[in-house]
Amino acid sequence: MTYWHALLLAIVEGITEFLPVSSTGHMIIASALLGIQMTPFTKLYLVVIQLGAILSVLVVYWKRFFQSFDFYFKLLVAFLPIVVVGLLLKKHIDALLESVTTVGAMLLLGGVVLLFVDKWFPQEDSQKGGHPVTNPSWKEAFVIGLFQCLAVVPGVSRSAATIIGGLTQKLTRRAAAEFAFFLAMPTMAAAAAKDLYDFYKEAKTHGVSLSHLFSGQEIKLLVLGNVVAFVVALLAIRLFVGFVAKYxxxxxxxxxxxxxGLLLLLISLGVNLQLV
Structure with a gap:
């Protein structure tokens, strides 16, 4: 992986992390188009740079993190389902991360769903019980967490799954999107920690010590990726919330x-988009 590759992937991550279009799916597509070799470090990079993107949530919504401990417990309740699913299906998830065909199919299917979401969950001034919910209950947080589990399949979009989960619990579009952003923090932090541990464990079997886990260039690539993803996501998150609330x-x-559809068409025509 070159610095140019790292920069482009970080920009893609920053733009798509909070959009309902699948950031992982787009990074897989970008990796295939750029011809990036899918080494253990490359796979780790695709996960770890998401930390930079989700830190933008802390900057944009920092006041929300000091409101009450109840907020953190709700995030924990919503976070637990993905922990269980992730641990049980880790090997299968890693295999899917190399399939551009899976990404194309899930993008297409998820797109069809999004065409009807606004019709299924209209944003009225009032609903049963008064105004639309803007803060989930414990039960609603858990249901949103169950929806997040759908995102273990690349191309589904964690953001889209959790936002739709929030809408099913009568959250407003803005509230559903914001809770999805908050939920991304423990989810992606845990994913990065798990991948870092697995990367270290694999390196240790080959006699590599912790101090030599990454080369100097790899450290620079990780720093570059996280900084760029953070800055780009900081801009994207503000634009997305306003757009989805209105349109x-x-x-x-x-x-x-x-x-x-374009991805599946290219693959059916014999264009090689599989990762190497």
Whole structure:
């Protein structure tokens, strides 16, 4: 992986992490188009740079993190389902991360779903019980966490799954999107920690010590990726919340259908987009 590759992937991550279009799916597509070799470090890089992107949530919504301990417990309740699923299906998930075909199919299917989300969950001024919920209960947080589990399949989009989960619990679009952002923090931090541990464990079997786990260039690549992903995500997160609150999800559905359909068409025509 070159610095140019690292920069482009970080920009893709920063733009797509909080959009309902699948950041992992887009990084896999970008990796295939750029011809990046899928080494253990490359796989780790794709996960770890998401830490930079999710730190933007802390900057944008820092006041929310000091409101009450109840907020943290709700995040924990929503976070637990993905922990269980991730531990049980880790090997299968890693295998799917190398499949551009899976990404294309899930982008297409998810796009169709997003076309109808605004119709299924209209944003009315009032709903049963008064105004739309803006803060989930314990039960609602757990349901949102169950929806997040769908995102273990690359191309599904963690953001889209959790936002739709929030909408099923009568959260407003803005509230559902923001809770999805908050939930990304423990989820992606745990994923990065697990991948870092696995990377270290594998290196240790080959006699590599912790101090020599990464080369000087690899450390620079990780720093570059996280900084760029953070800055780009900081801009993207502000634009997305305002856009989705006003216009809904249809535009993202159309985009996903176009990209997913194009990927599947290219693969059916024999264009090699599989990762190496």
């Amino acid at each position: 809904g999800f249809r535009a993202f559905g159309i985009y996903r259908i176009i990209v997913g």
